Amino acid sequence: MTITHETAETETLLESLAQQRFFLRHTVRELTDEQAGRRTTASELCLGGLIKHVTAVESAWMDFIVDGTDSVATGGENRDDQFRMLEGETLAGVLADYEDVARRTEEIVRGLPDLDMSRPLPEAPWFRPGTRWSARRTLIHILAETAQHAGHADIIRESLDGAKTMG
Template sequence: MTTNTNTTTPAATTPVTGERADLLVALEKQRHFLRFTTRDLTDEQAGLRTCASELCLGGLIKHMTSGERSWTNFIVQGPSAMPDFAAMTEADFARRADEFRMLPGETLAGVLAEYAEVARRTGELVAALPDLDATQPLPRAPWFEAGAEWSARRVLLHILAETAQHAGHADIIRESLDGAKSMG
C-alpha cells in the first residue's frame, strides 16, 4: 500500500512532505473532529454547558485557537510569546477563563473562522521552519520542569495531543447536548 505523504497547506506554494506533512495531516484530522462537533449548532447551543464542567463547544474551539496561536508563537519567539504563568494573578486567570466560554456578541462562525486562520498560519510555519529540532526554553509555570526546553517538533506534538484531547471533550459535550456523536 502506498501512502501519499505530499500535502500542500492552503497558503503554501511548495509541497510539505515527510515528517512535516505527517504532523500537519494528523493535526488537521484532530481539528476536523473538534470542528465537527459544532455542525448544525446555533450560536446559543455552541455556548451551552451540558455537564458539570465549565466547558462549552465554542469555548473549546476558542481555547484551542488561543493555545495553538500561543504555542506556534513560542516556536519562533520563545517564552516571551507565552504568559508568565507563575506571575499571573487571580484576575489574569479569570480573564483567561473567558476563552473557555462563548461571550456576548461572539458567534460560532466567528470562532471557527479564527480557528481556521490560526490553522493556516500553523501550516505556513511548519512548512517554513528551518529545523524541527530547534528548541526554546519553556516559560515559567508550576507545571513545567524548571530549565526545560522543547523542540518545535515537541511543541507540534503537544498541540496535536491537546487538540485530540479537547476533541474528545467536545464529543461528550455534543452528545450531552443533543445526542449527536462524532463517530458511531
C-alpha cells in the first residue's frame, strides 16, 4: 500500500479515535453490570450509559457520511435511554455494540475516496443554516465527543470506587 498524505491523515484520525475509545473502555474495566449502571455524581450519567451514547452518536454520524442528512435528523429513539443502562442490558453487550460500531467506522472511513466529501447538516438550532460537514470534520466531531465523554467517564469511575483511567 502506498502511503499518501490522505492515507496518513485518515490513519492519524482513526488512531486518535481508537485511543479515545480505549480510554473509555479502560474506564469500565472490571466493573459489574450494576456498577456500570450506577449514578455516582449529581449528573444522570452512568458509565454504561456513556458508552451507549457514544456508540449511538458515532453510528449516527457514520450514517451521515454514508447516507446524508436525514440519517442524523433530530428526534427518533428516546435519547434519555442512551444515557442509562436499561433492564436486561449488560456491560459486555454495550461494549460489544461499541466494538461493532468502531469496526464499521474504520471500514467506512478507509473506504472513502477522500475526506473532503461533504454533506449538508440537518436543520437544527445548533447548526448554522446551510453548513456542510466533510467526512474529515465529521470524524473530528466524533473524536471530540468520544474524548469529552471519556473524561466524564473517568470522573464517574473515580466517584464509584476511586479507580482512575490514568494515574
